[in-house]
Amino acid sequence: MSLALYNKWRPMRFDDVIGQEHITRTLKNQAAQNRLSHAYLFCGPRGTGKTTCARILAKAANCLSPVNGDPCNACAACLGINDSSATDVFELDAATYTGVDSIRDLRDEAVYAPSELRKKVYIMDEVHMLSQSAFNALLKILEEPPEHVMFILASTELHKIPATILSRCQRFEFRRIERRDIAKRLMKVAAEEKIPLADSGALTIAHMSDGAMRNALSLLEQASALSGGAALDSDGVAKALGLVTAEVLLNCASLIAAGDAKAVLALFAAQYESGVEPAGFADRLMALYRDLLIRKTSDTDVLIGSGYTADDLSRLLPQYAPERLLFSVKTLRDALLQLNRSPNRRIDVEMALLALCRPSLGGDYTALAARIAALEARVAAGFVPAAGTAAPAGAAGAESPPPAANPGAPAASDPPAVPAVPAAAPDAPQPVSFRDELISALRDTLDRMTYSYIKTCDILAGGEKLILRAPDDMTYEIVSKRKTLDAVAETLAVLGRPHRVSAELGRAAEAPSGDGAAADGFDELLSFAADNPDIAGIR
Ligand SMILES: [Zn+2]
Known part of the structure; x- marks a missing residue:
């Protein structure tokens, strides 16, 4: 620093x-x-x-x-x-x-x-x-x-x-310092130091400084050194510090509103390659959605993001319903919460962006990630989306990407080669697909007794929560210990499947085989994946 x-x-x-x-x-x-x-x-x-x-x-x-x-x-x-x-x-x-x-x-x-x-x-x-x-x-x-x-x-x-x-x-x-106070101080220092800092640039730095004047002045110094004397408005600061600019953010939000996932991911990839940090990107996008939401639902004009004007927001607003703005803020917030523990921040942000483009996929982006994992497993096992529901085989020039594997395979009528993955309704906890992986990782982490009890539990996930469902009192008493829950949470994080972990008592009802409710977003996702093989192949 x-x-x-x-x-x-x-x-x-x-x-x-x-x-x-x-x-x-x-x-x-x-x-x-x-x-x-x-x-x-x-x-x-x-x-x-x-x-x-x-x-x-x-x-x-x-x-x-x-x-x-x-x-x-x-x-x-x-x-x-x-x-x-x-x-x-x-x-x-x-x-x-x-x-x-x-x-x-x-x-x-x-x-x-x-x-x-x-x-x-x-x-x-x-x-x-x-x-x-x-x-x-x-x-x-x-x-x-x-x-x-x-x-x-x-x-x-x-x-x-x-x-x-x-x-x-x-x-x-001592409290974190208000953003406006930091910006004011930055403007004063910049004027004395003859640094061409504009109000919007000062707000951008204040936004990044986490309420600490030391960070803010250090960022101002970096931005000034890296800008080569160019004006430090919001975009100038963004470019100098490797942040996403307001213009790109607004464009991104517009593409998301249109559901153009391909363009959104391309935009993000270009930003990533030019040195923009995924967390910074998600953070600024979240601030934009927060500002849109505030503007949509109240008369106040207190923007926390920087570089865009109230007019910029007014142009975007007609493209969003309040619910979707709220969903977008929550989705990005959840993604940001997970990022610290994430082994691959780029993928996490991509998943979140994908969820923003397709809010109909339901619930939260963890559910989406789980569905993509399930989809990958099925693709890897040679599953091809059925012609009727997915890739529009008859569409003009449709050349569905993976079918070389087994041309004309009667995918719809034959039982799938892999056990069907239950397509989860977003809120009801469902058995996890990675149970075996988790249990075998826990063998090294837990003491033998706890391990032997945890093996008898149902392991369910709903959203970002993972539930250990104990079959009897004794098991519940053991697996519900703070130490055990923490150990499981840590192991999940190591496996790249961060969840909050809790325990409950009682046998699961028969897991729904779930074909009725499954016709929701999952089919849409399958067809989306067939249309966009480059995106489905992210990993
Ligand atoms: Zn004195």
Whole structure:
């Protein structure tokens, strides 16, 4: 991460800190009234200003001519802290300083009065990394702190800090910074730095920064370095950072509305090859659908995406019903949730796009992926879609791609060579096709007893949920243990079939053989696959 801009533009006074007014106001008041505590804990996400505020607080505690609680940044104390030459302010990174000995040294040393400043200040970053014995040593100092010492602890993981420590610190929780506040700050920095950043470009960066000013300034620096001086509007930022541009997004949404899956996948493939991250693509597309949905259902104009205008949205809106917009947001959100654990993000995003093009395939994209897996199994086993329902054999010049395998095979009348895969109704849980694969993978993961019980369960899936259905109380008690469910979920993720796992008691009703309901999307998918062999052959 490039941090030159971040370091240069680090706020020097409480008033300059963005988006944490609830904290800076209190600290400023305490400093102005000389009521500063001897121990603070700053917690919250990375890049939201914890260390910055700690430094300002160190100055506020030592400044020789403070202004309403803010440091002056001009006296000897402030200057010494600003250029890190002050010998009484210590910045420690607990990640490299975890041992009890270091904390004992610190404790022995802290009792001596400061050499130049009014207060010795210990700023300890990532304090949750300390070992238990180091925490105990730290606790001893916090219990009876010398008058001249101040501790400022910072952490991204509050839950790892012992309650005994928490109870002796004043705690401040830093929030992710609002996108608009980040964009405003970026515009200010860009103006000073003569970077040609436009409002839309600032919003695009703010959108990507996850509420952290450090990320935002680092991205601005990258974009500015990579743009070669070109204007940084939304598209300029997108191009420089390898993001999908608003124009491509709008085009994609239009193609999806038309159900043109082939064109959508081609568009995505071109983006992917030009370096666009699948997750970034899905994320921006989701933001677009969210904005469309908001615009369709309410009068507000608060857009979270960037680079497109309200007019752009108005042009797209007639192509979408509200339900389909909602479905699109959910589908992309679910896909994004799975992406972290996915072995192949490109395929996952392609599946999601495919589902967006064909919402009639029902439910969610996990169901779709399952159906495609089933379809692949059938194709691999030589199954050819029946002429009547699928590839329109009589259509002009129709040259259905795979039939060379067995010309004129009576596919419809003969029993299929592979056991029929039940085509799931989207919501009713169905036995999974990968049961054997899962069970054999679990053999290595679970203890023998749990393994022997889990083998007796029905394994069903509905949407992204996987259910272990235990035949009796004893089995249920064993398989429903948190540890077991977690182990199964992990194994599923390793197999590339991420699911949420739960257990229930009771025998499955006879699994429906499902030909009645099967005439829904599955046949449509078969015919779609026959029409588009390049897409069905994705893997
Ligand atoms: Zn000062």
